[in-house]
Structures are given as structure tokens and as C-alpha cells.
Amino acid sequence: MKKIILIALILILAALPITVAACSRVSQSDMLTDPYVTGGSEIFTYKMFHNDDCVGVMTLTFEKLTKADVTLPDPTVESKTKLFNAFSGTHLTMTYALDGVFSEDSGYSEVLYDNSYAPIYSYKKETASGKTRELVVRYETKYAYTYRYEDSVVTDSAELRIKNTTHFDNEMIYAVVRASGISQSSYTLSFASPNALTSTLETITISKVGDATATIDALVSTGTAEEEKAIPCYTFQLSISNSYANRYAISVAKNPLTITNENIHVSNVKKAILRIDEGEYHYVLDKIEVLDAA
Numbered sequence: 001m002k003k004i005i006l007i008a009l010i011l012i013l014a015a016l017p018i019t020v021a022a023c024s025r026v027s028q029s030d031m032l033t034d035p036y037v038t039g040g041s042e043i044f045t046y047k048m049f050h051n052d053d054c055v056g057v058m059t060l061t062f063e064k065l066t067k068a069d070v071t072l073p074d075p076t077v078e079s080k081t082k083l084f085n086a087f088s089g090t091h092l093t094m095t096y097a098l099d100g101v102f103s104e105d106s107g108y109s110e111v112l113y114d115n116s117y118a119p120i121y122s123y124k125k126e127t128a129s130g131k132t133r134e135l136v137v138r139y140e141t142k143y144a145y146t147y148r149y150e151d152s153v154v155t156d157s158a159e160l161r162i163k164n165t166t167h168f169d170n171e172m173i174y175a176v177v178r179a180s181g182i183s184q185s186s187y188t189l190s191f192a193s194p195n196a197l198t199s200t201l202e203t204i205t206i207s208k209v210g211d212a213t214a215t216i217d218a219l220v221s222t223g224t225a226e227e228e229k230a231i232p233c234y235t236f237q238l239s240i241s242n243s244y245a246n247r248y249a250i251s252v253a254k255n256p257l258t259i260t261n262e263n264i265h266v267s268n269v270k271k272a273i274l275r276i277d278e279g280e281y282h283y284v285l286d287k288i289e290v291l292d293a294a
Helices: 172-178
Strands: 018-020 041-050 053-073 081-098 106-114 119-128 131-140 143-150 153-161 188-195 200-215 230-240 248-253 257-260 265-269 273-278 281-291
Touching: 053 106, 053 119, 053 172, 081 119, 081 172, 172 200, 172 248, 172 273, 200 248
Parallel strands: none
Antiparallel strands: 018 188, 041 053, 041 281, 053 081, 081 106, 106 119, 119 131, 131 143, 143 153, 188 200, 200 230, 230 248, 248 273, 257 265, 273 281
């Protein structure tokens, strides 16, 4: 049985920084919108399905920070932590856990990127088949320093030169789409992703493929009419040039969401990702939480 390993985490464990190609028809300045609650965070919880079976839970947390001290894991140093003083930007966290039906795999990743969408640091950890794997990426202007660990032992490290372009980490695919001008009819983003195992560049392309609707029962009030449950969205397809990664699609709400039920009252959530499809696996939004700054 195929393990559920999200592309956002370690589906391409070796595919490190992602660079936006110059041919992109969505300008970088158009990406610099603010889909986050100022000074707070948005937490999206997804049910993970294999075909029709619910097999786990995945969460995406976008936390907006202003001059905050942030401590992240760092297995490359003796203290095993790295402190970022007075950081301003976004802290993006992704976690997933399977419920034991197919396995008991779990993992998480954390990415820091500044208000210009430049990544600063990322950390990934995955536990699968009894092994723990970690990946650290440090970004310094035109260079990315990468380290891979297995069961706390470093297995590889590399210095990748990224020249004359902005580079992105894998998890930021979600952030970049949310921050883009998704209503543009010609929306296409192309990325060149260095693969540290093969020393080659792999192409990742995000394209808008059409309009759709998504029905998220958990996000509407009890008794809502069926025709009012459907949420208009844009569908984006992400394709990858390597042979081991599935094509996958994401559905993003066209309009800001105002959701009210007995557990949730969320207003003006912009460009919410409603669904992610990866081969025979899919992730359906189940809950949105908006938290004020601590």
C-alpha cells in the first residue's frame, strides 16, 4: 500500500528550494497580497482520504508575525534549536498523522518566509516505517544550504547556488497560490526545483484549469439548503517532471468565506484551499479556525 506522504512535506524529499521561472505570467508583486489575519493565525484542518476511506488528518497553519522571537528545530547544531530574533513575516506549519488503518506514519514541517515571500528557513520531519527522516534548508541570499538526517544521523549535506531569482520551499506552494491573483484567466506558474539526489532541475508547473464547486458539509450551518452548500472555486493543477510524483490538483475558494455553525464563526477568510487531490488520495477541508495574536 502506498504511503501517504504529502507533496508539501516529503513526497519530493530531495526537491529542495523552488525557483519561480521568469516565464511566469503572474507577477511577483501580485503575489504580495495579505491572505492572513493581521497579527494572528489561520488554521485549516483537512480529513485525509484514500479513495473513500478516511485515514488521517492534516493541518495547515498560517501565522502572521511582527517582530516576534521564533524557535525552530535545528538538528545541525548542538542545542537542536535555532532562534530567530524579532522575525517579521509568516510562519507556515504543516502536520499530518495517519490513524493506523494503513500505517502510523506522521510528519510535520515548518517554514519561515518574510513579508516579500522570501524563505528564510525550513525544517521537515517524517516518521514512516519505523524510521525518522529530517530535512533542513537554510536560505542565505543566493545560496541554500541543505541537510538530510535519518534517525538523527546526517546522511547528506549540500550547498545549492540559486542565482538571480527568488527561490521557494515546497510548502510555500500553498502560500504562493493563496497570495496570487488567482482570478487571472492566464494564471500559470512554473518552478525549477533542484533535486539534490540527481543534481538535476525538475520542472513544477501550477496552472488554473477551470471553475468548479466544492461542498464542505462541515463548514455550513445545519439545515442549509443543498444548493447553498456549494462553494465556487478555481481548480489548479500541479504537474511535476519527475517520474515518482503524482500529478495533483488543489481547489481554492473564489471569494472570501464567512462561515458560521455551532463550532465555527470565521469571517473574510481569503482564498481558502478547500480540497487537495493527489492520485488516489485527497484532503478535504473540515474546519477553519482564526486566532488572534497571543
